[in-house]
Amino acid sequence: MDGMLLAELQSVVPGRVSTATETLDRYSRDQGPLLSPALPVAVVRARTVEDVQELLRWATRHGVPIVSRGAGSGVSGGAHATDGCVVLSLEDMNRIVAITPDDETAVVEPGVINGELNDAVAEHGLMYAPDPASYRWSTIGGNVATNAGGLRCAKYGVTRESVLALDVVLADGTLVSVGHRPFKGVAGYDLAALMTGSEGTLGVIVGITVRLRYLPHAVHTLAAFFEDFPKAAEGVLAIGRARVQPAILELLDGRTLEALDGAHGSELRRRGGALLLVQTDGYGAAAEADVIRAALTELGAVVNQEDSAEAEQLVDLRRHSRGDSVDDLYRVGEDVAVPKSRLVPYVAALEAMAQKHRVQLKVVAHAGDGNLHPTFWVDRSEGAQGLERLEEALDESVRSALEFGGTITGEHGVGQYKQRWLAWEQSTEVLDLQSGIKRLFDPLGILNPGKAIG
């Protein structure tokens, strides 16, 4: 970058700018596969709303792209640097501004870590419900920008359902407030929902009012081992047919159990070809667990007899299971979702695809929401040939999810990596409307260009 520009940047947000190579490198990517590596020209760690406004005014004056970034735990390349960009890190804006127990709301800066908000509100008998498996790492700002899901979203809804109001800095530095502080509000269009999931392409989220939920009175956890994966998927439908809503309903296939065994010395795989983890909560938790246990046992599952410490540990392992190996081009974790009833045929189709394309596959799923994370991989030593088969398997798995009435991304976002699939799901007219909205909010196209939309 032009030295004058950089000097101006340093003068508008003094003390916040870093251009050390190490820093540029560290902030150049998130956890998603990297298609076109690029370094930012600078990293700005904002501490205040004014910092963000000053930075965006500067970026607007000079047409510099800005890539917002929370913890960088994203897996779609949404926070990957692009050519000539400045990465705006929100991680230092990490104050919990207010917790109002009687309103059951909290106001936070974007850099607050999900798990830390949960720790803070737990003292009041409250929780912030959306809990991505990255909750000890990812930020509320990043969660909102991706409309993150999580384990207990089966019952409590995804991030959008917990977002009441947002403070957003627009591309030109203007600060706006959207949404409403009471639980309900319908004045004008729902701009808070529009911002939620917009992956840093419409504005920078600098303040968030969230709705909190009650910490459950009781929790019961079941671990149900099934013969194979399709049978376990049938278990998901059986719970639905019993008309019981679990808080958590996670599905792990045999390869995932093997990976857990390898990492933790457990013997899960020996006990079954797939595992369904179910948590019920609230005053009805025990009764609900009984109904679910009966339904799954009838399907042939082996289920723990009562609330067990082991089952809770397994949920805990699941919360971290994605961390066992980071994705790269040879190993890609996906995020399709299908209507619930299609889980059974879809997992069968996935297994067939892995065979056909001779790629490795393991799957975990937020099964209550029909949201699957298949991870496909090939051995790095296979080089280009392996990569080709991997890409074919990935493409087919996405096409198949769409044929089943699904979506290319249930919770991780389009980012950079899923761009090639977007037009498979959305019509030209819809893509055009999205570009139109983008142009309205960001006429110069400086906010995270090349991400989220087509």
Add this chain to the structure above:
Amino acid sequence: MDGMLLAELQSVVPGRVSTATETLDRYSRDQGPLLSPALPVAVVRARTVEDVQELLRWATRHGVPIVSRGAGSGVSGGAHATDGCVVLSLEDMNRIVAITPDDETAVVEPGVINGELNDAVAEHGLMYAPDPASYRWSTIGGNVATNAGGLRCAKYGVTRESVLALDVVLADGTLVSVGHRPFKGVAGYDLAALMTGSEGTLGVIVGITVRLRYLPHAVHTLAAFFEDFPKAAEGVLAIGRARVQPAILELLDGRTLEALDGAHGSELRRRGGALLLVQTDGYGAAAEADVIRAALTELGAVVNQEDSAEAEQLVDLRRHSRGDSVDDLYRVGEDVAVPKSRLVPYVAALEAMAQKHRVQLKVVAHAGDGNLHPTFWVDRSEGAQGLERLEEALDESVRSALEFGGTITGEHGVGQYKQRWLAWEQSTEVLDLQSGIKRLFDPLGILNPGKAIG
């Protein structure tokens, strides 16, 4: 209207057009106060998506405003006719297209009545959760277009939380599909949420995929009589502090009890100055009801000892309580919402305002969501003077709700009537963004002009 135009309209949607004065009159307004009476030039009752597309192509060619209309149960004038408009009634597009019990979804045309969808899915142990008190009358299309709330939204969320995907005819007749059929999906911006609550100003909703919930295993209903209204509002906070989430939490003041007594021969008012109706549901319903009963009794409320038929009847009356008298300029029902903890001071402020401005007041509230429906009125015989005091009271009640961190409309929408308050809540920048979105979707401004946004 120009005879040629009308003839062309009749030829593009043959058999659907009516210009009979009686029909024009009947379709000229909803249940909201009428500020500037106008008759439509024609009413089109569409039967198919193609009808809607043809109509909009015709409207685009000739720049004719289109006012979409479901059942006309709206109370903000959102479906009021405006000068030179054609009213597009969706009431004949009333097929339930599909119910998929294992997906827990249904696909409906916009004219399906809320209560009829609920009857149809109940056979499968399912419910469509958002239940405005108009549920036996209003349409799902209208519910989506207003993002309607309802009684059990306290637990299950408002309409937006049950909308998965929408088919929408845009201003130029293009048909688009937005949203996702699985429970989760984050591809691109959340256009389904943007359409939800857009009051017919961004497109015509012609198909709706909704998420269904489980019919509760059990329901317990409590009727808690309090000395006065502020005490009952404290009861709402007490339930929150007990960290129990009721499905329904409705608050009725003394004047509302009097109105119910008058209409139904009951003696509610004698039993207290305000009533809190609480319903818990699910496997924990009985235990939850016990906790709530204890909390309210401690506050001095008189609560039925166990699940009682009377309490259920009262919920039923409440579901219909708004119908006792239709609003007009002399009697206006409002729809503010405040953060939950502000309920107590806000209801006290409301009572003081009514006294100060010498206007009549009664209030019901979806109290679990902080959403209040104060109705202010003056005697018609007071003429202009009475009207002036009424307007002052209305304005003050809205300003006060905003001062308490609230919104001008929790669920009814801005429509035509609440236009004057919109800029009190939203900044110029936010109003401008909304106009920009409007222009993007509807460059000619033919979709329900003068409604919803500033």
